[in-house]
Amino acid sequence: MHRSAPRLTRILACAAVPVMLVATGCSSDDAPEASASPSAPAAGGASAAPASSAPPAPSVTPAKYAKLPDACKAVTAKTVEDLVPEVKKKAGTPGKSSDLNARGNCSWNGLEDNGVKGSDYRWLDVSFLRFDSDQTLGGGEKRAQDKYVAKVAEVKATEGAIDLRTSSAPGVGNEARAISYSLKKTGETFRYGVIVARAENVVVTVSYNGTGYAGAKAPAAGELMEGTVKAVKDAIAAVTAANK
Template sequence: MHRSAPRLTRILACAAVPVMLVVAGCSSDADSKGDATTQAPSAAASPNAAQEVTPSVAPAKYTKLPDACKAITGKTIEDLVPEVKTKSGTPGKSSDTASRGSCSWNGLDDKGVKGSQYRWLDIALLRYESDPSLGSGEQRAQENYTKEVGKVKATQGATAVKTSGAAGVGNEATAISYGLKKTGADFKYAAIVTRTENVLITVSYNGAGYAGAKTPTPSDLMEDAVKASKEAVAAVAAANK
């Protein structure tokens, strides 16, 4: 009888409080211990679960870029840009030469009353590093390859835009030709956007005839642009040996 008195007192006390408090404060000691036992493993497993979902990507094949002004040989520059002003090229500004670089050349072959031929050649290099949150360098280059082709096709004022594949240049390449009216002359453009592993290369070659000189044909310009692009692909590979 004496042992049951405390238990009865406890039951009466719990009956006098709201239901929510009974659940929280009047459960047995055994239940409380059981809850602690079941919750412990999930808390301990959290760090491991975070490690399991961390993505991993393949390292980028190319870790360097060549000097953009040396990516096309001097002989090719002389062939494509007669009377070139600066044979060594004019480099573009870059705060990260390991990831991007550019260079351009231009020249006017002035033949007086027989007319003049103007040519402009430029190259842009973009290298993509592997990133767990963005993908491998090659995947990122593939994604941006399509975007670069779109940018060239969307050149403001471009007319008669045509695209085709450029076989034998890098892993994949697209040739884009178009016309553009500027400085009172009809310019013809030939551009090649190339992906070689995790690097994108864009070569743009254009020209015009002045004072009655013949305008260059898109096919002739494209043939030269392909040649320059192949040299640039080789230069990227050589820079990473």
């Protein structure tokens, strides 16, 4: 079979060029043409669908109370006088706190000497814990509820407590628990009345205790609890007043 002149000329020309060029420009007419490779997407072309973002965390309700009262002024002077006769320091003794807007406490004590009838000793203590709302930790009220439950359990677990009794304390804050018990200390029986209460995002704990020396009787549990109720109502009212 004879090839045409143009075709023969082309074959001779390709024989004279380097091998690398033969592969590109001098392929035989009989060889199939290479198919075009698929092109990559243009830089400005459609992009893949964006990954779905996580839904935003639900916001927490702001805490109701932003401040705490001065713990040593939270119980009125009249209440202190009634509960702690012959009080040593009427202004109270404040506890240490690194943040008085989050926690605070104050205490009063006194010994009333009744001569041959003996002496009566009383101690009153009030403490506050305030919880802010936090996106990570939760709402202030819920955090206070958790602390309230834990505090009640802590008081009920007082080491050495005897004759322990608990009851609700209606009319005190949003919720409150009254706990009474006795402790033997320095050869005497000390009686305790404790109320743990929650007012919104604040937990209030009031402890009132006493004993009798030199023949005087220890105070009755009911008497102590009446005084505790009076003091805790003062303290909760002080929280409300501090946030007006």
